[in-house]
Amino acid sequence: MVSDIADASLAYEGVKRIEWADRTMPVLRQIRERFTAERPLDGLRVAACMHVTTETANLIRTLQAGGASVALAASNPLSTQDDTAAALVQEYGAEVFARSGTDREGYYRHIHQALETGPDLVLDDGCDLVNTLHIERTDLLGTVKGGCEETTTGVIRLHQMAREGVLRFPMVAVNDTDTKHMFDNRYGTGQSTLDGIVRATNTLLAGKTVVIAGFGYCGRGLAERARGLGSRVVVTEIDPVKALDAALQGFSVQPMAEAAAHGDVFITVTGNRDVIGGEHLRVMKDGAILANSGHFDIEIDVRALAELSVEVHRGVRPQADEYVLADGRRLVLLAEGRLVNLAAAEGHPAAVMDMSFADQALTCAWLAAEHATLEPAVHEVPKAIDTEVARLKLASMAISIDTLTAEQEDYLHSWRIGS
Structure with a gap:
């Protein structure tokens, strides 16, 4: 499928800005290196509805390093960076359906175009892509193994779908991880x-x-x-x-x-x-x-x-x-x-999105491996992923923390030891 972007000639400027953001995204960069070696997403198709920004571009690059092919639609027309969209298509080989300032009709057309790729995994930012799948593209639901949602608004909508019994595949509330909402949001x-x-x-x-x-x-x-x-x-x-x-x-x-x-x-x-x-x-x-x-x-x-x-x-x-x-x-x-x-600005600093998108990338790999064991419901990100992202972020900041001794571990896990 041919991408729908505003101006392919903007790709050079987009690459420069994507690489600038990458400088302050060390956690995602480490995960990209790991994915290159391990290929946890090999052969999978990912459809994403997210803000088309330089930080998102580095997430897309990471998913590609893990073996996925990615189709990206914009989750907000006013946040779309046309140079980033051009770079993703021209330099990084993603399919992108996003133009800055497009109208409501164009917005949903782009979501449909991303879904036409027949995704195995979905990434959503507000639940519009998942909503469209369940209402208008039910023919594609059978191939979707699971997905991630990164906004409070989207998680609220997903919980309502689950309560009504209409959610057809597992969705993970990446928004609710500590390394997302405590840092990205605050x-x-x-x-x-x-x-x-x-x-x-x-x-x-x-x-x-x-x-x-x-x-x-x-x-x-x-x-x-x-x-x-x-x-x-x-x-x-x-x-x-x-x-x-x-x-x-x-x-x-x-x-x-x-x-x-x-x-x-x-x-x-x-x-x-x-x-x-x-x-x-x-x-x-x-x-x-x-x-x-x-x-x-x-x-x-x-x-x-x-x-x-x-x-x-x-x-x-x-x-x-x-x-x-x-x-x-x-x-x-x-x-x-x-x-x-x-x-009106550039969104969150890349150093913050580093953690949110690290959560996304690792959760995608986890979903690829574990989707068959998960019910169609809203799931939490495994605590181990949240902890690993925080650990990697601290390491990138040259910050060390204490570790429990064997005696402290025993104390925390025993009810027999008194005061």
Whole structure:
């Protein structure tokens, strides 16, 4: 099948950027060397729906080193790097179906094209590929051995499919590993989201009131970094435990209906829809900035924003649209309500994605070997994989840790030893 990319001539620039990212991905690089020798994916076809970035390209290279052929579709049109797509096709031999800025029709066409390769394994970033398989391409389900999901949103959808008894093959929640959500979500999303907001607006965050919807790992990372830049941070939550955690960390906790009137910057990271709705938009101050860092563009009700507006000024800055309300107030929406860290910036630093994609690669190898023993359900990544990724990352940082003595091991595994 012929790839669908924007411009093959961008391949040289893409290779340079992929190699730059590879410099700070030592764990994935070690796994690539191991895969080259062991070939755990020999002869397997992989279909992936992921952000087409330089970091993803290094994951694709690793899967290929393990013997897999890979077809890649974009999980978000605004995050697609056309030079990376070109390099993957022209220099690394992958099939890529992704163009920056494509519309919804093009987005799903690309997913279908990736699925046409008849995958043995699938990698998903939001569950759209798996969803399409189960609804529109059921003819391909028989060959799929299993897959991985890397987002909170996608894992939520997979658990619902499993509860309803419709999931047809084992899926592994790579998102839920410690080396993914503790680092990718907290440190990666925390840094890259604020990077995207600053690039899109050139705003000074010091002294601003930043309202963060959701206090999971992503929200925690955002709150920590916004506070570090001098912002007053307000957290909105529906979970009393997470809200209490935010309060005990010194953040103000309020309902969105209260926070909406005095926030300067709003960031959604919940995985749910309509977190900022019309009732909130109506009371926001002039110049309020709206950004989403949840996976899908449903957390900010963009339709309600458009209905409230009498004018829309597109592209007042790159990835920034200004909506003028009837009373003259202006609200600035970033990246069309899509992932601001990938649309307005470059996404997570490669050093963070090193761990997430190492989890993906090792889990793919594990699935290739163990899929026949797994039920069609949502499975955890084996603890040994999570631990190995952390160990390799520490080694790449020249950090050593203690090991248990034989006596300590015995103590931890015995109930007979008293105080």
